[in-house]
Amino acid sequence: xxxxxxxxxxxxxxxxxxxxxxxxxxxxxxxxxxxxxxxxxxxxxxxxxxxxxxxxxxxxxxxxxxxxxxxxxxxxxxxxxxxxxxxxxxxxxxxxxxxxxxxxxxxxxxxxxxxxxxxxxxxxxxxxxxxxxxxxxxxxxxxxxxxxxxxxxxxxxxxxxxxxxxxxxxxxxxxxxxxxxxxxxxxxxxxxxxxxxxxxxxxxxxxxxxxxxxxxxxxxxxxxxxxxxxxxxxxxxxxxxxxxxxxxxxxxxxxxxxxxxxxxxxxxxxxxxxxxxxxxxxxxxxxxxxxxxxxxxxxxxxxxxxxxxxxxxxxxxxxxxxxxxxxxxxxxxxxxxxxxxxxxxxxxxxxxxxxxxxxxxxxxxxxxxxxxxxxxxxxxxxxxxxxxxxxxxxxxxxxxxxxxxxxxxxxxxxxxxxxxxxxxxxxxxxxxxxxxxxxxxxxxxxxxxxxxxxxxxxxxxxxxxxxxxxxxxxxxxxxxxxxxxxxxxxxxxxxxxxxxxxxxxxxxxxxxxxxxxxxxxxxxxxxxxxxxxxxxxxxxxxxxxxxxxxxx
Amino acid sequence: xxxxxxxxxxxxxxxxxxxxxxxxxxxxxxxxxxxxxxxxxxxxxxxxxxxxxxxxxxxxxxxxxxxxxxxxxxxxxxxxxxxxxxxxxxxxxxxxxxxxxxxxxxxxxxxxxxxxxxxxxxxxxxxxxxxxxxxxxxxxxxxxxxxxxxxxxxxxxxxxxxxxxxxxxxxxxxxxxxxxxxxxxxxxxxxxxxxxxxxxxxxxxxxxxxxxxxxxxxxxxxxxxxxxxxxxxx
Numbered sequence: 001x002x003x004x005x006x007x008x009x010x011x012x013x014x015x016x017x018x019x020x021x022x023x024x025x026x027x028x029x030x031x032x033x034x035x036x037x038x039x040x041x042x043x044x045x046x047x048x049x050x051x052x053x054x055x056x057x058x059x060x061x062x063x064x065x066x067x068x069x070x071x072x073x074x075x076x077x078x079x080x081x082x083x084x085x086x087x088x089x090x091x092x093x094x095x096x097x098x099x100x101x102x103x104x105x106x107x108x109x110x111x112x113x114x115x116x117x118x119x120x121x122x123x124x125x126x127x128x129x130x131x132x133x134x135x136x137x138x139x140x141x142x143x144x145x146x147x148x149x150x151x152x153x154x155x156x157x158x159x160x161x162x163x164x165x166x167x168x169x170x171x172x173x174x175x176x177x178x179x180x181x182x183x184x185x186x187x188x189x190x191x192x193x194x195x196x197x198x199x200x201x202x203x204x205x206x207x208x209x210x211x212x213x214x215x216x217x218x219x220x221x222x223x224x225x226x227x228x229x230x231x232x233x234x235x236x237x238x239x240x241x242x243x244x245x246x247x248x249x250x251x252x253x254x255x256x257x258x259x260x261x262x263x264x265x266x267x268x269x270x271x272x273x274x275x276x277x278x279x280x281x282x283x284x285x286x287x288x289x290x291x292x293x294x295x296x297x298x299x300x301x302x303x304x305x306x307x308x309x310x311x312x313x314x315x316x317x318x319x320x321x322x323x324x325x326x327x328x329x330x331x332x333x334x335x336x337x338x339x340x341x342x343x344x345x346x347x348x349x350x351x352x353x354x355x356x357x358x359x360x361x362x363x364x365x366x367x368x369x370x371x372x373x374x375x376x377x378x379x380x381x382x383x384x385x386x387x388x389x390x391x392x393x394x395x396x397x398x399x400x401x402x403x404x405x406x407x408x409x410x411x412x413x414x415x416x417x418x419x420x421x422x423x424x425x426x427x428x429x430x431x432x433x434x435x436x437x438x439x440x441x442x443x444x445x446x447x448x449x450x451x452x453x454x455x456x457x458x459x460x461x462x463x464x465x466x467x468x469x470x471x472x473x474x475x476x477x478x479x480x481x482x483x484x485x486x487x488x489x490x491x492x493x494x495x496x497x498x499x500x501x502x503x504x505x506x507x508x509x510x511x512x513x514x515x516x517x518x519x520x521x522x523x524x525x526x527x528x529x530x531x532x533x534x535x536x537x538x539x540x541x542x543x544x545x546x547x548x549x550x551x552x
Numbered sequence: 553x554x555x556x557x558x559x560x561x562x563x564x565x566x567x568x569x570x571x572x573x574x575x576x577x578x579x580x581x582x583x584x585x586x587x588x589x590x591x592x593x594x595x596x597x598x599x600x601x602x603x604x605x606x607x608x609x610x611x612x613x614x615x616x617x618x619x620x621x622x623x624x625x626x627x628x629x630x631x632x633x634x635x636x637x638x639x640x641x642x643x644x645x646x647x648x649x650x651x652x653x654x655x656x657x658x659x660x661x662x663x664x665x666x667x668x669x670x671x672x673x674x675x676x677x678x679x680x681x682x683x684x685x686x687x688x689x690x691x692x693x694x695x696x697x698x699x700x701x702x703x704x705x706x707x708x709x710x711x712x713x714x715x716x717x718x719x720x721x722x723x724x725x726x727x728x729x730x731x732x733x734x735x736x737x738x739x740x741x742x743x744x745x746x747x748x749x750x751x752x753x754x755x756x757x758x759x760x761x762x763x764x765x766x767x768x769x770x771x772x773x774x775x776x777x778x779x780x781x782x783x784x785x786x
Contacts, residue, residue: 205685301684313686321774329688333704334729336739338772339762438685497686518686 133278138526140306147528150255152294154526162289167279169231175283176230178242180218186211188239194439197266204327205438205449212411213436216395217263217552221386222247226287227260231276240268243280245288249382250297250549252529256382260288262298263552296525299551301518308524309534309546311499313516314508316485317344319494326440326449328495329514344512350483358416358430363389365427366418373458377502377548378532378541391456392416392432407491414455415487429476431457431484433496434552452488454481454498455550474506481507500535501547522547558593561646562632565639566590575642586638587614588621592631598622699723703733703749706742715752723754730761738770743777750785
């Protein structure tokens with residue numbers, strides 16, 4: 001019996017102890033807390049430090065009560081959080097002070113905490129009803145300790161044992177396979193996502209996935225049309241829900257697994273009560289099974305069972321007047337707009353000699369460089385040459401640079417650059433970013449926010465090892481990503497975004513990225529692994545270096 | 553049910569709020585108050601169910617809000633008055649016909665704004681795979697009743713009060729970062745504050761730490777009205 005099977009056998013018990021909220025809160029808060037602690041102590045767990053957890057929970061509860069009860073946040077709570085932030089020492093923790101902690105707490109509204117977006121002290125380990133579905137799925141359950149070794153949760157099945165018929169839908173709805181290469185169907189997905197895909201908490205911005213973005217994101221080499229799944233209203237064929245998967249080869253620690261990258265789950269606003277999401281997830285899982293794929297990777301802003309890591313968004317502000325006007329950011333108390341513009345002005349010219357746009361002839365060198373560089377991280381995609389071509393070259397748009405706005409092509413989604421050594425002609429570095437605009441809700445002056453997202457990059461600096469290599473990598477990345485910011489600025493982007501993954505953490509502060517309010521949780525389906533270093537260090541792995549996957 | 557029926561004004565305002573985009577930007581505190589008032593007016597003074605479990609945080613917060621309103625107001629008319637007052641601050645007017653023309657299936661008495669709002673957030677759809685657009689973590693909200701604070705937050709009443717209570721106040725005093733109130737008002741675009749400061753004789757040529765005058769700051773920030781104001785003031 002493997003380790004993963006062993007912990008699977010324990011699962012029903014674990015669900016029971018974390019799953020029934022009514023057990024623990026009958027009377028007053030304090031009584032509820034006692035009972036919960038008792039329950040926690042008797043719960044079977046592979047975790048080693050129950051005491052620590054308990055302490056964390058009651059802290060978190062005080063915090064929550066404070067947030068829910070009134071606007072004033074007690075100094076005690078602020079102090080506790082501040083201590084915790086300093087102790088964990090994540091990126092930016094040196095900037096933490098009582099004032100910004102208090103603010104952060106105020107800004108976290110009730111629903112953020114409930115949904116676990118903000119992830120305060122383990123609070124999101126609560127069953128909120130939604131987790132009932134995840135309790136039936138082969139994912140590590142909340143409260144279950146870290147696995148002893150990596151592996152699947154449910155074994156793969158031969159094709160004939162996979163359910164052959166689609167899952168039933170509510171009356172009046174039907175399944176539909178979408179063909180993203182067909183402009184009409186692509187447009188249907190675009191319309192559904194742009195009107196119903198997730199907004200930020202205050203509903204100020206909404207992702208705007210363009211047709212060319214979807215074509216790029218959903219049709220990598222070897223993609224399966226059957227994994228682009230829609231739900232239509234039977235009577236008028238209107239598309240009301242969507243989910244997609246694309247194939248990816250993923251290395252998680254020493255294991256290489258073929259996974260489906262699940263994304264763009266979207267249900268029409270008016271149909272949210274029909275609980276279509278679980279059946280969409282089941283159906284895409286079934287379609288993956290039919291192709292012999294039994295693992296998946298996906299990300300979400302919220303916490304569900306069970307993240308393998310969480311990353312935080314950072315933002316390099318470029319078009320300050322527009323970002324302030326759209327309330328993407330605010331003028332700090334100690335500045336004027338004029339000073340903010342000056343402080344954030346990117347350098348006028350790129351710094352690396354030999355930097356140029358990537359071309360077809362570079363693709364083999366880039367694929368090799370990337371493969372080599374990605375060995376630095378714990379969980380990474382493995383791209384062959386065709387896949388690298390798709391990821392970095394297929395989205396470069398059509399026609400001449402400049403016909404799709406300043407310094408960009410029409411329909412350009414990806415921006416990929418290489419550094420060619422002027423003497424040897426060797427490709428020594430590479431970076432890419434992609435364009436994903438957001439609609440600014442209710443702003444007539446600036447309807448669209450142009451955002452660039454840092455994608456994959458690599459350098460041969462430091463690959464030889466040696467004790468100074470990390471410092472050299474950091475220095476090189478400062479120049480490389482610094483140039484990416486300059487190019488994005490010249491191409492008319494308003495903001496340049498990055499997550500706390502890969503080696504980003506080492507250069508974010510120096511390159512004037514500011515802390516974002518968004519988090520991204522990473523999940524694996526039917527695969528257990530120990531937590532990865534994302535926003536925070538994990539064991540001796542520094543923050544970011546656990547994650548080498550950039551999800552679109 | 554209460555013995556008085558909600559007025560048509562109330563129904564009208566509820567309909568407005570349930571479809572109004574202005575609600576999206578309102579704090580949860582206000583939403584909860586609206587929820588409590590709505591329940592008071594349409595159902596009963598206080599909830600008849602027991603307080604929801606601590607794990608049902610939304611349910612519990614709503615229950616608490618309802619109970620709080622029930623303690624604060626005695627009669628539904630009072631709750632209704634308060635409800636309309638909030639609705640007006642969110643852009644509702646008595647002429648507003650409500651959303652019937654825009655959205656046919658808007659709210660029955662049972663379907664209040666909070667529920668609708670929550671549904672639209674997607675969490676109750678059970679999707680659990682939401683990715684939100686990140687923006688900058690916002691700066692601290694500090695309550696500052698100084699002349700600098702009122703200039704920043706566009707609190708014209710607050711500034712007037714200070715000047716009435718302390719006519720000797722130096723309008724050109726610099727804050728800890730080297731800004732005079734007029735710098736801050738010109739930069740943030742607070743026209744009325746600039747007007748008042750100029751009336752009271754504030755120095756409009758004073759330079760900020762970057763050697764910018766109020767006029768340069770308002771030009772840089774694109775506040776045309778303030779630019780004109782400064783230019784036309786002798």
